[in-house]
Amino acid sequence: MMYTSTRNTALHVSAAQAIAQGISEEGGLFVPESFPVADLNAMLPLDYIGRARYVLSRFLTDFTAEEITQCAERAYAPEKFENDTPAKVVSLDAHGENKHMLELWHGPTCAFKDMALQILPHLLTRSMKKTADGKTAVILVATSGDTGKAALEGFKDVAGTEMIVFYPENGVSAMQKRQMDTQEGDNLCVCAIEGNFDDAQSGVKRIFTDSAVKAALARKNKMFSSANSINWGRLLPQIVYYFSAYLDLVQAGKIAMGDWINVVVPTGNFGNILAAYYAKRMGLPVQKFICASNRNNILTDFIRTGVYDRKRDFYTTISPSMDILVSSNLERLLFHLCGEDAGKLTAWMEALKNGGAYTVDADTANAVRALFWGGCCDDQKTVEVIRDVFARDGYLCDPHTAVAMGVYAQYTAETGDATPTVIASTASPYKFSDSVLDAFDCEKPDDAFEMAALLARLSGTKVPQPIAALEGKAIRFHNHSTADQMADFVLKQVGV
Ligand SMILES: *Cc1c(COP(=O)(O)O)cnc(C)c1O
DSSP states (O other): OOEEETTEEEEEEOHHHHHHHOSOTTSOOEEESSOOOOOHHHHTTOOHHHHHHHHHHHHOTTSOHHHHHHHHHHHTOGGGSSSSSSSEEEEEOTTSOOEEEEEOOOSTTSBTHHHHHTTHHHHHHHHHHHHSTTOEEEEEEEOSSHHHHHHHHHHTTOTTEEEEEEEETTSSOHHHHHHHHTOOOTTEEEEEEESOHHHHHHHHHHHHTOHHHHHHHHHTTEEEEEOSTTSHHHHHHHHHHHHHHHHHHHHTTSSOTTOOEEEEEEOSSSHHHHHHHHHHHTTOOEEEEEEEEOSOOHHHHHHHHSEEEOOSOOOOOSOGGGOOSOOTTHHHHHHHHTTSOHHHHHHHHHHHHHHSEEEOOHHHHHHHHHHEEEEEOOHHHHHHHHHHHHHHHOOOOOHHHHHHHHHHHHHHHHHOOOOOEEEEEOBOGGGGHHHHHTTSSSOOOSSHHHHHHHHHHHHTOOOOHHHHGGGGOOOOOOEEEEGGGHHHHHHHHTTO
């Protein structure tokens, strides 16, 4: 199995090289050159680790079976996740609907990013050994909140790695900020950026492709790598849980083997929903991908019109992990749907960079629309959804998951489609207690931990242990930078 770049198909690299490098030289993203077909019946009896080994081994043909087993067993060890399986499915079908929550937030940081970031360090360090032995990987992360903490936790004290996390100072929740600023580990640091997530992400992308900075690093026997969802090692593990959810539903008798499902994903950088699309390419019977956005609804517009236009206002919302105007992984989907034409992708991405917009050709736009349905949900509606879902289904969802549920309701109202549906539940409501409490009639306390305690009382659910444990931890990081000074900050941190 080899990988190529969305902007240069003359390139053929191994999985290890794609993972170690993170992003291709010319700025394109690594994509698999073909998709192996999965045998659902063979995967059915396996547990989560077994299913992960099954999927990973088909894409990581330059890894030994032993290496893949080690990676999967360390990442998804029972003590790291709250339940007996890392990706639990909770069916909300008491009222006759066929909808199922795929809970991806029972890991160490209470967000779905753990599903990939618990395994990425193992994949990355092995990839570095295969391709750049002896080099230290310097991992830069731009985060809208959840990635940062999950990456820090995954890479904490991993030998041969250093990590710098940038987050928008006013774009993350109090609990998310606390989670990052208290992070332990000797190989990492955290820095707040003046600006929004896109400023942080563009800053990281600029540093990645700056040849002067790269040369300075090389002299120290270091190289850049990425833990953002542009890294193939992030996407690949996410394919697993769509298979796992489907097979769990078959085992629970909720669907029959071979039945179609729809998938709803609260979407930001387009990584999670792209992993669902990759599962389909491997044979998972997914009919429709419902792409849910908050008020930053650039993807809704794109799916409906074929025009991607970032010349619009950026909104800070109560679902901050989806406050994004440039969804990087869309580039991969477009590559697959436009006939794998790197020339087209290069032109569109250049147009986006230089003019702030691009329009895909009619065939590609139709191919997107045949598979994807886009909808959006503003903050006020999101809070209503949290209230309604709790009242009706007894299910407490975080604002990101509520956006997905709100958009799913629009979808069924508009189409009447009653296909069994898996809804990605991407964060614990306790990461966003402040906003979730707005769905309850109550006086809100100021303190984040008192809010969590109140939410537990009102909802009859429990504060997850990783959040409760933050209360006693000291703030360790107070760094601050403008977007323009990020490169200098990096050079100073890595000792150049
Ligand atoms: C990151 C994140 C998302 C968006 O996922 P993408 O893969 O970036 O589309 C949605 N919800 C939560 C809670 C997240 O942390």
